[in-house]
Amino acid sequence: MSDTQFDTYEVFHQKKKGDPHIHVGAVHAPDPQTALQYARDQFARRLACVSLWVVNSRDITATDYQDERFFSMVLDKSYRDPKDFDAPLKETNV
Amino acid sequence: MNSQVTAEDQLARFEERVARGEKVEPGDWMPDEYRKSLIRMIGQHAHSEIVGQLPEGKWIPYAPGFRRKLTLIAKVQDEAGHGQLLYRAAETLGKSREEMLEELLAGKAKYANVFNYPTPSWADVGVIGWLVDMAAVVNQTMLQQTSFGPYARAMKRICYEESFHIKQGYDLVATLAKGTPEQKAMVQGAIDRWWYPTLMMSGPPDNLSAHTLQSLKWRIKTKTNEQVRQEYVDLIVPQIRALGLTIPDRDLKYDEKSEHWSYTQPDWEELKRVVNGDGPMNKERLAVRRKAHEDGRWVREALAAKRKEVAA
Ligand SMILES: [Fe+2]
Ligand SMILES: [Fe+2]
Numbered sequence: 001m002s003d004t005q006f007d008t009y010e011v012f013h014q015k016k017k018g019d020p021h022i023h024v025g026a027v028h029a030p031d032p033q034t035a036l037q038y039a040r041d042q043f044a045r046r047l048a049c050v051s052l053w054v055v056n057s058r059d060i061t062a063t064d065y066q067d068e069r070f071f072s073m074v075l076d077k078s079y080r081d082p083k084d085f086d087a088p089l090k091e092t093n094v
Numbered sequence: 095m096n097s098q099v100t101a102e103d104q105l106a107r108f109e110e111r112v113a114r115g116e117k118v119e120p121g122d123w124m125p126d127e128y129r130k131s132l133i134r135m136i137g138q139h140a141h142s143e144i145v146g147q148l149p150e151g152k153w154i155p156y157a158p159g160f161r162r163k164l165t166l167i168a169k170v171q172d173e174a175g176h177g178q179l180l181y182r183a184a185e186t187l188g189k190s191r192e193e194m195l196e197e198l199l200a201g202k203a204k205y206a207n208v209f210n211y212p213t214p215s216w217a218d219v220g221v222i223g224w225l226v227d228m229a230a231v232v233n234q235t236m237l238q239q240t241s242f243g244p245y246a247r248a249m250k251r252i253c254y255e256e257s258f259h260i261k262q263g264y265d266l267v268a269t270l271a272k273g274t275p276e277q278k279a280m281v282q283g284a285i286d287r288w289w290y291p292t293l294m295m296s297g298p299p300d301n302l303s304a305h306t307l308q309s310l311k312w313r314i315k316t317k318t319n320e321q322v323r324q325e326y327v328d329l330i331v332p333q334i335r336a337l338g339l340t341i342p343d344r345d346l347k348y349d350e351k352s353e354h355w356s357y358t359q360p361d362w363e364e365l366k367r368v369v370n371g372d373g374p375m376n377k378e379r380l381a382v383r384r385k386a387h388e389d390g391r392w393v394r395e396a397l398a399a400k401r402k403e404v405a406a
Contacts (some may be wrong), residue, residue: 003394005192006401008182025251026182028191030401042175046255065122 004028009035010060012053013043021053032056112313117243120186128312132242133187135314140180141198142206145379147173149213150222158216165262166219172255179251183244199384206230207365208291210373217270217277217284223263225288225330229295231256232326241313264333271337278338285334286342290360296322298362324354331355 006028012021024043029035035054044052063070078084104123111118118124147170154170157163181191197203208226213219231253238249270281297319300306309315317325334341343358368376 003391003398004195005190006397008185025179025248027178028182030397034397034400042178045171045175062121065119 006030008057009039009054010057011035011039011043012055013039013049014051014053015048017050021051026057027054029054109311112241112311115313116241117246118241119243125312127308128314129187131309131314132245133184133189136180136184136187136245137189137194137197138204138206140177140184140194141203142209143173143177143180144198145205145209145383146226148379148382149209149211149375150219152213153216153219156216157219162266169223169259169262172259176248176252176255179248180245183242183248186244195387199380199387201371201380204369206295207369207373208288208295209379210368210375211287211291212374215280215284217267217281218288220263220266220270220281221284221288223259224267225263225285225292226295227256227259227263228330229292229326231260232329233296233322236315236317236322239313239316267339268337271339282339285339289342290364292326293323293357293360294362294365296320296326298365299359327355327357331357 007030008026008028009032010026011024013024014021027035027038027042029038032054036052039052039054040049043049105125108118108122108124108128118128150166151170154163154166157166181194184194185191194203198205208229213222234249234253234256238246238253240246240249267281267284270277299320300318302318306318310318331341331346345356345358347356348354349356367373
């Protein structure tokens, strides 16, 4: 019997238009359309939601927490930081 | 990763991280015992949410009035959702939802013992929502601090919904407590029946075995069973009394020195018996779950057929 183990789909939830989609969890479903329906039932049955994305968990490529070097700042990156410049301009949104 | 890192180094690093309050994520290195404990614990928690639908669910057709019925349906649906969130959290540790579901149906899995007690009256619905979910929330609030990231995140979402469960339960109980003498007697009867089963929910007093100490050290849980139970008692006792209801414990009293309520321990032998299958409702709960699973088979088959069609 293997009729309960569907693929999993990661669910991304947008609270209102203009907001980013935020990862909220995953659902088991046989296909993306059904995953959307389950995602609505599971993650949007109470709080506001205007849009959902689902992505098959298999299709996500992620970094490895153990590979700390991937994000390491070997060099001084302050030249990328707006705070590091002394420019008498009206604050831009940073 | 550097292959010269020894097992002891890894364990030491893991323990340091956890002690700092860092969350452990599924792909991280973790001790085998940590993984096993969490799979068992989250799995049992998931089963409890699923079986927990049944005692109240049976009252849905008889709920007095449309609003109470809608509320109860929403509450029971939330519990189904909690079960799914938790199965998913356990899955990230390497055990499939399917395996867990099969263990539950085969009667091989444990779930919260409190759901092996019957719900003969409508007042039970209120008392479950209020007392059982309150005891669950005290435990789940503690679990928001667990070191395992997916479990902690699931707990946050779940606790938010539990506050609705507690409030609707309280509202139902308060309505009956202010009602006719029959209604008041009904709700008092429900408190009398559920008091000790809810005390058992946080588990027997910890013997502070190596195992308990380890799960505290690894921050799988952050409080002992006794601490969780005391917190529940301190919260609920004044609230029950404020409604003019009584608690079936003559020795219950507030201890000024410790600022805690002291209470009579439940019968731990009864817990053992019921957990091991000899409770009033164990058989029925599993039978209902199995029937629901069979009744849903055609839906799963239809979905599977659709999946093949999509893939083709
Ligand atoms: Fe729940
Ligand atoms: Fe609940």
